[in-house]
Amino acid sequence: MITTLIRYFNLICLTLLVLVLLSFSLAFFFPGDSAVNLLGAAQIADQPLLSQAVNQSNVLVQFWYYVQALFNGQWGVSFATGKPLYEDIMQLFPATLELSLYAVTLALVFGIPLGFVSGLQYRKKIDHAFMSSSMVMYSFPVFWLALILILLVSLQAQWLPMSGRLSLLYDIPHATGFILVDIALSDIANKQYAFHDAISHLILPTLSVSFIAFAVFLRSTRRSVVDVVSTEYIKSAQTRGLTASNIFFKHILRNALLPVLPLLAVQISTLVTNVMIVETIFSWPGIGDWLIQAIYERDYPAIRTGIMLVAMIVVVFTLSLECLSQLIDPTRDRFAYARR
Amino acid sequence: MIILDIKNLTLEIESNGVLVKALDKVSLTIQENEIRALVGESGSGKSLIVRAISGALPPQWIVTADRLTWRGQNLLSMTRAQRQAIMRRDIAVIFQDPLASLDPSATLKDQLVESIPQEFIPKGWPWQRRKARLRIAQQIMRKVGIKDVHAAINKYPHELSLDICQKFMIAMALVSQPTLLIADDPTRGMETNTKQQILTLLAQLNKTRNLSILFVSHDLIAISAMAHSMTVLYCGQSVESGKMKAMRRRPLHPYTKALMDSAPSFSPDLIPKSPLVAMDGTIPTLQHLPIGCRLGPRCPRAAKECVQVPEERSINEHKYRCHYPMHVESV
Ligand SMILES: Nc1ncnc2c1ncn2[C@@H]1O[C@H](COP(=O)(O)OP(=O)(O)OP(=O)(O)O)[C@@H](O)[C@H]1O
Ligand code: SF4
Ligand SMILES: [Mg+2]
Numbered sequence: 001m002i003t004t005l006i007r008y009f010n011l012i013c014l015t016l017l018v019l020v021l022l023s024f025s026l027a028f029f030f031p032g033d034s035a036v037n038l039l040g041a042a043q044i045a046d047q048p049l050l051s052q053a054v055n056q057s058n059v060l061v062q063f064w065y066y067v068q069a070l071f072n073g074q075w076g077v078s079f080a081t082g083k084p085l086y087e088d089i090m091q092l093f094p095a096t097l098e099l100s101l102y103a104v105t106l107a108l109v110f111g112i113p114l115g116f117v118s119g120l121q122y123r124k125k126i127d128h129a130f131m132s133s134s135m136v137m138y139s140f141p142v143f144w145l146a147l148i149l150i151l152l153v154s155l156q157a158q159w160l161p162m163s164g165r166l167s168l169l170y171d172i173p174h175a176t177g178f179i180l181v182d183i184a185l186s187d188i189a190n191k192q193y194a195f196h197d198a199i200s201h202l203i204l205p206t207l208s209v210s211f212i213a214f215a216v217f218l219r220s221t222r223r224s225v226v227d228v229v230s231t232e233y234i235k236s237a238q239t240r241g242l243t244a245s246n247i248f249f250k251h252i253l254r255n256a257l258l259p260v261l262p263l264l265a266v267q268i269s270t271l272v273t274n275v276m277i278v279e280t281i282f283s284w285p286g287i288g289d290w291l292i293q294a295i296y297e298r299d300y301p302a303i304r305t306g307i308m309l310v311a312m313i314v315v316v317f318t319l320s321l322e323c324l325s326q327l328i329d330p331t332r333d334r335f336a337y338a339r340r
Numbered sequence: 341m342i343i344l345d346i347k348n349l350t351l352e353i354e355s356n357g358v359l360v361k362a363l364d365k366v367s368l369t370i371q372e373n374e375i376r377a378l379v380g381e382s383g384s385g386k387s388l389i390v391r392a393i394s395g396a397l398p399p400q401w402i403v404t405a406d407r408l409t410w411r412g413q414n415l416l417s418m419t420r421a422q423r424q425a426i427m428r429r430d431i432a433v434i435f436q437d438p439l440a441s442l443d444p445s446a447t448l449k450d451q452l453v454e455s456i457p458q459e460f461i462p463k464g465w466p467w468q469r470r471k472a473r474l475r476i477a478q479q480i481m482r483k484v485g486i487k488d489v490h491a492a493i494n495k496y497p498h499e500l501s502l503d504i505c506q507k508f509m510i511a512m513a514l515v516s517q518p519t520l521l522i523a524d525d526p527t528r529g530m531e532t533n534t535k536q537q538i539l540t541l542l543a544q545l546n547k548t549r550n551l552s553i554l555f556v557s558h559d560l561i562a563i564s565a566m567a568h569s570m571t572v573l574y575c576g577q578s579v580e581s582g583k584m585k586a587m588r589r590r591p592l593h594p595y596t597k598a599l600m601d602s603a604p605s606f607s608p609d610l611i612p613k614s615p616l617v618a619m620d621g622t623i624p625t626l627q628h629l630p631i632g633c634r635l636g637p638r639c640p641r642a643a644k645e646c647v648q649v650p651e652e653r654s655i656n657e658h659k660y661r662c663h664y665p666m667h668v669e670s671v
Contacts, residue, residue, distance in 0.1 A: 232440035235396040241428025331444045
């Protein structure tokens with residue numbers, strides 16, 4: 001247990017260090033003056049550590065100051081707006097997190113139970129229906145799906161708005177960055193209208209992201225259930241005359257879920273990519289939309305920080321999930337001797 | 341009284357697109373209070389019989405039988421619930437591979453406790469019932485010879501050695517106090533002492549509790565001391581069955597004869613621990629089954645007539661399937 005934790009902690013730290021190093025070296029690889037690429041302007045008054053980093057002659061010392069500057073929130077300023085990147089990102093990041101969270105929750109809540117249904121009905125009609133429809137869902141490119149949704153639901157039927165996070169009518173003060181939480185915290189007059197508006201903005205982006213994730217979760221859960229159901233120990237439990245519900249809750253459920261968790265970890269990078277694409281299409285004011293804008297505008301400091309941050313998030317979430325799945329799996333050291 | 345009656349059990353498996361008869365007209369009966377040995381070379385289909393009786397077969401395999409009855413009730417045509425009830429209380433099965441038959445993510449305690457029938461637990465508060473269950477579980481584990489019960493009971497199967505898992509499988513089968521125990525090679529690979537312990541326990545349960553046992557084994561010596569009757573299987577066909585004594589003294593089927601001769605204690609000049617090889621050649625695979633008597637290619641007595649499947653014949657409850665049986669004159 002402790003060794004697993006330490007191993008993953010080390011892994012995360014090392015990977016993050018490499019990411020920081022890469023982002024630092026980006027400043028030298030981008031065209032133009034490396035100092036300007038790092039700072040975002042010729043001089044910044046209120047970011048002393050980062051400014052000091054630029055002034056060092058030794059690259060290693062520069063890097064050392066750079067790391068310190070990162071920890072202190074001195075991330076440079078944007079070429080395009082001249083505003084500090086740290087504040088920009090902290091504004092935008094919760095929006096991305098909110099979208100991903102709802103999309104993943106939706107995909108999990110539907111994907112895993114339906115995966116169980118499908119797996120338990122292996123090769124029956126329901127299973128075939130789920131399998132073929134999830135295959136179709138899985139093969140939709142996310143940008144195409146988003147555009148189709150906009151075309152049908154927003155433009156043709158005019159049911160839902162096609163872009164943004166909230167209608168301009170409402171002025172919600174930024175508190176947590178999560179729009180639904182912020183509305184709940186604010187003291188504006190007609191809250192339920194604001195809620196309604198926020199949710200109607202959320203539906204299409206969330207659906208677009210969760211569509212593919214749903215298909216993936218359904219398929220992996222189903223596979224895992226089918227594998228478990230055909231094992232010897234389930235057969236053996238049946239011959240002991242245990243009831244079907246007993247077998248399901250005590251033996252199938254846990255054994256089928258255990259291998260699904262690491263599969264979710266693998267899905268995180270795909271998910272982040274999809275979220276960024278969907279943000280761009282729906283003009284969702286999140287980190288993805290912002291980063292792609294930065295790439296268009298060759299805003300090198302923004303690209304450097306944004307990419308580093310997104311990569312860090314993917315790494316931290318993936319490795320933590322993997323670590324968690326190792327910790328809760330009682331069979332983890334089943335192959336310990338083989339692994340060593 | 342016959343409790344388990346199997347007549348002409350046939351099991352068809354699809355292999356490379358063709359149906360092959362992995363079991364071909366197997367017949368087997370188990371009397372009340374009887375220990376019956378089921379022997380045969382590796383791959384002869386012993387485990388398949390065990391699975392067919394217990395219903396643990398993949399759904400796409402086809403089982404047919406003239407009779408497959410438990411105390412007169414047809415196991416194949418009854419509802420799932422009825423069969424479940426019989427498996428819960430009357431028949432217990434020990435499968436061959438203990439590690440595969442145990443849930444890897446549940447502790448031994450959880451798996452054993454859920455096999456205890458409700459009727460064994462006295463009425464009371466939930467925690468009292470839980471305690472009673474635990475007591476029964478520990479008792480049975482001690483009985484099958486697991487030494488450190490307290491340590492073992494909270495472990496997962498992969499954390500324990502194979503022979504503890506084997507013993508645990510026996511404990512799990514016995515905990516419901518069944519009428520019939522079907523044990524598929526329960527002592528494989530055990531050292532002699534442990535094996536003797538288990539065999540003694542089973543023989544004792546047979547005497548005191550009237551437990552009937554269908555004992556699948558490779559170990560002819562151990563089994564001949566314990567079993568009352570024996571069925572010999574070759575390549576999915578039951579070739580001979582009858583009382584242990586009669587079969588030892590005068591085997592009618594050439595295959596049984598060869599099997600007996602190959603067991604060290606029956607023929608003293610054999611090297612100890614040599615594998616059970618009854619005859620020249622090997623058992624045919626399911627893809628290359630000979631027609632007629634499946635022993636044909638290996639049988640020293642084979643003749644033209646053997647391309648026809650021999651019908652089952654019997655002399656005084658001693659059943660055999662062979663056109664040219666041995667010792668018939670003297671029976
Ligand atoms: N799942 C399966 N799919 C296809 N063929 C199988 C399967 N299980 C067993 N067989 C075949 O059925 C035949 C009988 O196998 P079985 O396991 O019953 O032998 P056995 O007598 O129990 O051997 P052993 O003494 O080694 O346990 C073998 O030829 C085997 O290849
Ligand atoms: S029927 Fe023929 S081949 Fe088969 S065992 Fe008898 S003599 Fe041998
Ligand atoms: Mg076997």
